[in-house]
Amino acid sequence: MKESMTYTKAFEELQLIVTEIEQGEITVDELSTKVKRASELIKVCKEKLTSTEEDVNKILKELESEN
C-alpha cells in the first residue's frame, strides 16, 4: 500500500508540474529544479509500470497460517 501511495503521489505531483509549466507558472529560475524533479517522478512511475514486488509464496503462507 505504501508503495502504491508513492507512485500515485508521484503521478499526481508530475501532473501538477506539467500543469504549472503549461500555464507558465514556473519561472526560468525554478525551471531546472522542476524539470529535474519531473524526470525523477517519471522514472518512479515507469518503474512501477514494469515491475511488481508481490510474492506468491508469501501469500500462500499467510493463507495457511490463518486457516
Add this chain to the structure above:
Amino acid sequence: MSEIIRDKTVFTLSEVAKSVQKTLAERYSTPFWIKAEMNKLNYYSHSGHCYPELVEKINGRVVAQMRSTLWSDDYLNINQRFLNLLHEPLKDGIKILFQAKIKYDAQYGLSLHIMDIDPSYTLGDLELEKQLSIERLKKEGIFYQNKNHLLPLLPQRIAIISVETSKGYADFMEVIENNPYGYRFFHMLFPAILQGENAIDSINFQLSRIEKVKSHFDVVAIIRGGGGDVGLSCYNNYSLARTIALFPLPVLTGIGHATNETVCEMTSFQNAITPTKIAEFLIQKFHNFSVPLSESKVKIIRLTKQQLHEKNGLLQNTARLYKHLAIGMISENKYHLSQLSRSMMQEAGFRFRTEKNRVQNMAQSLGKDIKGILQQGAQDISTLNTTLVRGSKSRISNQQVAVQTLEKNVEILNPLHVLKRGFSITLLHGKAVRSTNELKPDDNVLTQLFDGSFESNVKKIE
C-alpha cells in the same frame, strides 16, 4: 378374480393394482398441465431417462411430493429447448410447468409421466428470482457498493477466480502476460467451479480466501469462458451477488456470454463480456497511467524548450531595444550637445561683445567722471587752502597779542623788579630759604640782592 376366504372377499395385490390402474386410467384419461418444483432431476446417463422428484413447498415446507418419469427422447427434446431459451439445462431446483399423465404401475406405484415441460415458465421463474435478488440487494443499499471502490491508478495485483484449464483463463493470461507494452502484472489463481449450482459455494469460498490476503491485491477478476452460455443462473444468486457487492476489493467479472447480464455482473465493479475484455480493461488502466506519463515527458521537454526560447528571444529583443535606444539617446544627446555648444558660442560671443561695449562705455563714462572728480578735488583743495591761510593768519595775530600780554605780565613778575624794590633772597646751599626752621647756627647763607650778593654766617636764630 377375487376369491372367498372365510366369508371374506379377498383380492390379490396385482388385482388391487390393476383396479387402481384401471380407475385412474378412466378418471385421468387425458394429460394435463401441472406446476411444481423439480427438486431433483435424477438423470441416468446410462439409460438416458430421468426420474424427477417433484415437490410443492409452502413457506419452505413440503406439502406434496410425487415421483415422475421423463423418457430419454422427451428429455433430449425438452433439454434442448431449455438450452435454447434459458441457456440453462434442465437441472435440480427449478420450477417447472409440465404436461403429464398420471400413471400407476403395479410395481413402482403412482408417478407422473412427464410429456412436455414449458421452458418459458421456468425462464419467468428464474427471471423472477433474479429480480428478487436485485430488489433485495438494492433495498439493503449494497447493490452499487462494489462500484464505489476506487480502483488504484495501476490495478497491478490481480486475484483471479477461474479454472486453470479454461479457455477464458488462457485468453486473459495471454493479454495480461504478453502485452507488448512491457506492463507487469502480478496474478494468483484461486481455482473455483464457475458454472452450475456448485459455483455459488465454490466462488464464495475463494472470495473469502482472497479477503484474508486482500492487502496483496488491487483487484479480483472472476474469469470464465469457453463453457458456452449454459449454467449461468448461479450468477443471479442473491448470496453470491451480495458477497461480490460487499467485497473489500473491486471485483471484475468476465464470465463470457451473450445473454442478459447476471446479478453478479451488475454488482461487480466492472463487467466485461469476455475475459479478454477484462484484461484489456486492465491494460487500458495502465495506458491511462503510462500515456500521460510519456506525454508529460514530451510536454515538459517541449514547454521547457519553448519557455527558454521565448525568454531568450525576449532577452535578445530587450538587448536589441536597449542598444537601439542607447544609440538613439546618445546621438540625440550628441546633437543636443553640439546645439548647446553652438548656441553657447553664439551666446558667449554676443555676451562678450555686449560686455565689451559696456566696459568701453563704462571706461568712457569713468574717464569723464574722474575728470570731474579731479576738478572738484582741486577746487576743494584750493578752497581749503584759502580758508587755511586765512584762518592761520588770524590765529597767528591773535596769538601774537596774547604773547605780548603774557610778556608784559611775565616782566611784571620778574624778581629783579622785586629785588629793586629792596627785597632779597637768602639762599642756603643754592635753595631759597623760606623759613627759619630751615636754618641752624653756623650755616653759611648767600643773600641775593638787585645788583649782587654776599655771604654771611648765621649766628643766632630767633
